[in-house]
Amino acid sequence: MNKLIFFILFLAISLLYVLDVNKLLGEKFTFFNHIKEFYINKVIVISNFTERYFNQAQTIEELKQENEKLKEYRLLYESKEQKLTDLINSIKKLKPIHEKLTQVRVLSYVEFDDFTKVWLDKQKLDDKIAGLVIDDYAAGIVVKKDNKALALLNGNEKSNYAVYIGENKAPGITHSIKKSKFIVAKYIPIWIDIKIGDEVITSGMDNIFFKGLKVGKVVSINKMADMQEAVIEPYAKVLKRRFFYIYKAKPLPKPKKEENKKELLKKESKK
Numbered sequence: 001m002n003k004l005i006f007f008i009l010f011l012a013i014s015l016l017y018v019l020d021v022n023k024l025l026g027e028k029f030t031f032f033n034h035i036k037e038f039y040i041n042k043v044i045v046i047s048n049f050t051e052r053y054f055n056q057a058q059t060i061e062e063l064k065q066e067n068e069k070l071k072e073y074r075l076l077y078e079s080k081e082q083k084l085t086d087l088i089n090s091i092k093k094l095k096p097i098h099e100k101l102t103q104v105r106v107l108s109y110v111e112f113d114d115f116t117k118v119w120l121d122k123q124k125l126d127d128k129i130a131g132l133v134i135d136d137y138a139a140g141i142v143v144k145k146d147n148k149a150l151a152l153l154n155g156n157e158k159s160n161y162a163v164y165i166g167e168n169k170a171p172g173i174t175h176s177i178k179k180s181k182f183i184v185a186k187y188i189p190i191w192i193d194i195k196i197g198d199e200v201i202t203s204g205m206d207n208i209f210f211k212g213l214k215v216g217k218v219v220s221i222n223k224m225a226d227m228q229e230a231v232i233e234p235y236a237k238v239l240k241r242r243f244f245y246i247y248k249a250k251p252l253p254k255p256k257k258e259e260n261k262k263e264l265l266k267k268e269s270k271k
Helices: 002-018 021-028 030-093 256-270
Strands: 097-112 115-122 130-135 139-147 149-151 164-167 168-174 184-187 201-204 214-223 227-235 245-249
Touching: 115 245, 164 184, 168 214, 168 227
Parallel strands: 139 214
Antiparallel strands: 097 115, 097 245, 115 149, 130 139, 130 245, 139 149, 164 168, 164 201, 168 184, 184 227, 201 214, 214 227
């Protein structure tokens, strides 16, 4: 019985295919075309809706991720903006530094067997020791010789200036190390803790440099009975430079009160 029913259905479908009943129904009964068109349109609408829905879901997820990133950037921006504001406010509170930087050019070596002494293209008429600067780093000192500017670079035995080492601001004086790219800070008090990696800056206590100019980093420490020394790798690459800056502090303006006193004394002396 089942086989008979299956055979009849198979025969009916085959006849419909052979006789192209679908085309015949479409020509004789147009409402079948309307049903097909309605069905196709609905399928397209549903398909488009489904596609838009999934696309929107993906877009919403992407927007959420972008929004999270924007929140992070906003927090970072606000943090940096606050730090910048704090820095500007702290700078405004600082007293003005009376200083002068003059660019100079290297003319030549003083001696061919010593690369740490060079002549600069500038006259020097005063005997005051000046600081030598490159790239915001301390590079040495400038002294007077034959009314000319003589630069004693880091590594020269006479290039000595005052520094602070590390967070504890341990004081020291720079000296040279023969045939080495390193310099050494001597006379550091033994009771002040310093460590390898500490940054070394100028202290300004010698009136050669201002306080805070970077010098280098500590690479080793030598402790003695009553003092300690710190070997420093300087930041400034002095042997390759043809231009430097000479730092010279400007004279501080005299207080108005003193000027007024002098004017009063002059007036009284005239009387």
